[in-house]
Amino acid sequence: MAKKIFKFISSMRFAICLLILLAICCALGSFVTQNQSFAWYAERYSERTAAWITALQLNDLYHSWWFLGISLFLCCNLLLCNIIRLPQLILRTREAGDPSGIGGAQVQAYAEHVDRPEELFQRLHMPKPRRTELDGQAALFSSAHRAGLWGAWVCHIGILLLIAGFTLGQATHQEYAVYGVAGQTRQIGDTQLFLTIDDFQIDLRRDDTVSQYTSQITVRDLSGKNALSRQASISVNHPATLFGYRFYQNSTGWAARVRVEKGDEALQDEVLCAGEYLPIEDLPDLVIFFHAFYPDLIMDPAGGPRTASGQLNNPGYLYSVYYQNQIVGMNVLTGDETITIDDYTVTFSEPQSYTVIQCKRDRFSFLALVGGLAAMLGLFLAFYLQPKRVWAVSEQTGGWSFHGACPKMGALFRDQFEEAVRAISE
């Protein structure tokens, strides 16, 4: 029984089933929007469907236990299949280069008058044949593309490494987002790295579209005795690696300087990014939320505020005020407008772009890359180096018999072979 199960698990039939299952799951995941809340699915479909979706983890299908399970089975299957086939593969590779080990020919032909039997090998693009003896007769033998025998094996190993690298990377990678305006320094997550944004620049084309975002950054590593510091310039498509972490220019948004004053006395003066809260220190229950910024504000009677362009023509700041976690007001500030609460005034000014920098460490991405390249190499070997053997035997009748085998090309090789024999015997 155990033997039977083992045989099935390492079989190609199981591999085909797993691959089909995997394809169906992948496709399914693309139709169900991923990583949404129960309420979202309930609204989109129905309560019952939403319950099924969450129960079956269809909302995070690619990280679900059963998707992982299928991948794991596939890996076991591949590994076993590759291990089992290895001895046989080595044997076959040896045999393919040895005329005495020649199995049955796939094509045979006999020609009476042949001056140069070597020509057949040339016509079939075979390496120069070596002289040998077969059944006591003089013979020529040539074997090509033995490496092709290893194609599937190398491809399978590559896929194993790829899946392993990807899965390990998913499980262990660290990822942080850091955002801010030029001059700010932030700690990167819970690491001992500190990132300073030295400069942030947006290159615009003449038609106002963005051609590139570039951040100049300095990263300090405070984990050791001596603080180390490195600088880099990062832009979209040009990440940098510092202290083992990759830094990517991710996106951008608007920030503004927010001042809180009481009479003439300045209480708070901070740069606030859109999407951030500012608690008023003097008034513990009061919080200002900076929703959005419109560089070229127009008030659309139907749709509310929006921006007409990317130029700073008419800055508008959408904010709301919370008191004891309840929203008490929401408005857009333009021109010199300020928010006044009792004796306090809050002003927004100096709009500027902030940069979002993604910082990531994936120690296994290298493994995945090696796997991918190996899979590719394997495919090339399997598809474009078809193992081929051709041999010619000088017969007692005075003519030559020709034999050839190229299992992968079947009838197509037969045609080529017969044509070549015809050509040299004419």
Place this chain on the structure above:
Amino acid sequence: MRQAENTLFTIVMLIYFASMILYFVFIAIKKDRLAGAAALLQTVGLVLHSAAILLRGLAAGRLPLTNQYEFATCFAWGLCLVSLIFIRRFRFPMLGAFAAPVIFLIIGYAAMQSKEIHELMPALRSNWLGVHVSTAIIAYGAFGVSFVLSIIFLIRDRLRDSSFWDRHVPTHEKLDLISYRSVCLGLLFLTFTILTGAIWAERAWGSYWSWDPKETWSLVTWIVYAVYLHLRIRRGWRGKAAAVFAAVGFVCVIFTYIGVNTFLPGIHSYA
């Protein structure tokens, strides 16, 4: 230059149409020489098509490989190129007759797309774009050819008047092998496309694989063709089942290209 490209594109469409008609006439009146003429016309079309794509690249000042129109016209180009190579390599002019309508359909789809030239967003401004998309074009072209071959495989038995068809359509065994060759070409290039795409995604988006619908569907396509390869190895499955799988594979290719953009928006949604 835009005008010249437009004119040339229209001429190319007409040439492809004419070559398709010529192939049909070849089948209707069974004159072998017409097949050669049709293939020649298709070759002329391919040369002019290359020129049209080149002109567009010059007009845009970048590789013309970034939106539905540009990719569709290149897809038709790739299919035309690969089918011509296979016609020559396997001396199989009838392949051209079955490929011509598919080429015409794809270039027709291209004609319906907006031809406007847009500036590229920062994420698309990368040298990887050229490698990634041009390998995809060859892969799609090769899969298109395997699709056509599978159709021929599946209808071969129903073709009446056997002497003409026997002369022009290889046996099932050979059709299966030729189709296998085109899937090999396609899968090798698709693997390269996915790999370069992953390398590029890491640089542009900070993650080499994010299960975006386009990525996911290219993986589905890839798996379908891997299943095809394994089915062929099993005795008894070579032939009809493999042909059906190769055809299903091409449906996945088309879905990856058109369906994903239409039904499943994601970060790849510009192309």
